[in-house]
Amino acid sequence: MFSAVRRERSSSCISDMRFDAWFGGELNATEIEALGQHLSDCGHCRTRKLQILRERVRFDLENPALPEWLTSFDARRPTPKRRTTLLISGLCAAAAALFLALPQAPSIRTKGAAHLSFYVKRGENVHRGRLRERLIAGDKLRFAYTALRPHYLAILSLDGAGHASAYYPAGTHAAWIDAGADVLLPSAVELDESVGEERIIGLFCDGAVQVAPLLAALEAKQIDLQKPDGCTLDELVVVKQAHTP
C-alpha cells in the first residue's frame, strides 16, 4: 500500500525537502552550487524542481498579499500600545497539487553572476518567462533571483515610453536578499496597458543603494544605466503588446 505512493528516485536525487530548503533561502552558496551540479545531469530532478517552482508561483500569484490573520496580529495583541501593521506584499494560500504538463526544463544557471528570472501568470496559466517574452496588459509577473551570495537587490524597469519605475523593492533603497536559486520575490506586478519593449534591470549590489537616483539616471540616459560601484547588473527584455481578443 505505502510503496504505491512513494516517488522512487535515486539516492543522489534531490528530495522535496531539499528543494524547499533551497527555495526558502535556507541553503548556503556551496550547497546551492552542489544542487546545481546535480541538476545539470539529472532530468528527473530538473522536472521535479520545475513542478515545485510552479506550485510555489501559483500559490503566490493567486494570493498576492500576506493573509489578514498575519498582518493584523500586532493590532490584535493585548499589548498596552496598539500598533499599526505594515503590509508586506508576499504570498498567501491556494493551489493544491497541480501536476501539470510541464514545459521543457530551462537550463539551470547557478554558476556565475547573480541574475533575475520571472514567471508570468495569464489567466489560470503560469509559465516561466523567456527572453523577449511577449506580454499583454493584465499579465502578472513574479520575479525570482539566483545569487550565490547575499546582495542588496533593486529591480528597475524602463518602458517603451522612456518612463522608469521600480518593481522591487517597494522602499527607497535596494533590499537585502539571501543567497539562493530561483528564490521568488514577495510581490507580483500586474502589467498596465502600455505597449512596447521594456527593459527590466536587476541590480545586485554590495550596499543598500538608493533607488531614486538610479531611476533618474535610467530615465535621463534612456539606454545605459550608470552602474553604481559594487553592483552587478542583469537585464531582461520583455515586449508588451496590445491585447487582441
Add this chain to the structure above:
Amino acid sequence: MQSRRSAQVADMYRRHAASVYRRACALLGNEADAREVLQDLFVSLLERPEQFAGGSSLQTFLYSATTHACLNRLRNQRNRARLLGERTDPEEKHAPHEGDALVHVREVLRQMPNDLAQVAVYYFVDGLSHQEIAELMGCSRRRVGNLVERATVWGRSQEEPCSAQ
C-alpha cells in the same frame, strides 16, 4: 509599526508558506484543511515563538510541525466521525486528481501509532531518505530503518485480502 516578531514570522511565511501548504494538501487531501493547518502553524509561531528555538533549521522545524498538525487533524476527523456514529468516507474530500493509493494511505495513517505514522509520511509520502528522516526525527538511521519496516508491515496488514480464486 510591525513588531519584530510578526516581521520575522511574515518573512518565514513568505519563504515557506507554499511548501507547508503543498505538503498539507498532499497529506490531508483537501485545500480547506490545508489552509487551516497553514494558518494554525504560523499563528502558533506568532503566539509562541519559543517553539522554534533555532536548534534546527527552520525547514526542519516546519516539516516536523506540519506533519504533526496533519496527523492530528486526520485522527481528529476519525474520532469525530466515530463519536457522531459516522463512517469516515475515504472518497469524501480528497482532491479529484488523486489516485486511490493516497486516500487509503490517509486512512491507515489515522490509525497508526504516532512514530510509525510520522515515518510513513516522511518516507512514503515525502520520499525522504533515511538520513533526512533521522535528522527530522532526531534519531538514528538504524531506528528509522526499523520504523520504516514496521510501517510497511502495518500498511500491508491493512490491505484488503485478495479474493481466492
